[in-house]
Amino acid sequence: ETGVTQSPTHLIKTRGQQVTLRCSSQSGHNTVSWYQQALGQGPQFIFQYYREEENGRGNFPPRFSGLQFPNYSSELNVNALELDDSALYLCASSLSLRTESSYEQYFGPGTRLTVT
């Protein structure tokens, strides 16, 4: 069973630029969630994708957008980068079948984004 993978591992961008982060979900999972983790803080929910559509969103501005593909992999796009966007971005996959097991989210290693 393949786990959740994310790319790239690290990224440095300049304020105002755009960035795309990628996530491959665990084999058999159909739902992907994205979280932002600032230094010294707990992860914060950005949004979730299920069947290629956004299925819930946290308190993040529209310049944070995403996509989910037919193979359930996902992208997180951030436009007009700000210094405060510097963080570890975590992707989590899960299986949504309205059973208890669907509540377990398995996380990837994250992408560390630095905005200068």
Next chain:
Amino acid sequence: AQKVTQAQTEISVVEKEDVTLDCVYETRDTTYYLFWYKQPPSGELVFLIRRNSFDEQNEISGRYSWNFQKSTSSFNFTITASQVVDSAVYFCALSETKLTYSGAGSYQLTFGKGTKLSVIP
């Protein structure tokens, strides 16, 4: 709004000591899930346990045990006979389900700020 509080920012223990990590949560829902995750220096969040709001039985898994008390809205985590490999940041999280138009539950996790555990050899 849901909230998770982990009052202990950092804890240091000597190897083989027992340690308890505290977690207090707030929610207006009657159905919810509680989780503990471990984050080693590599950054990946490792799932440890999930508990639903209807199951207050304590759980033990090897050196790990969890104490869920709805009356005090707490879900504490104890490591017995701690080891250096237990050094990590531990997060408590809460999940409520919000049904969306897609028909699938949207279960976003709300995390506490984490407790950094250092086990000294």
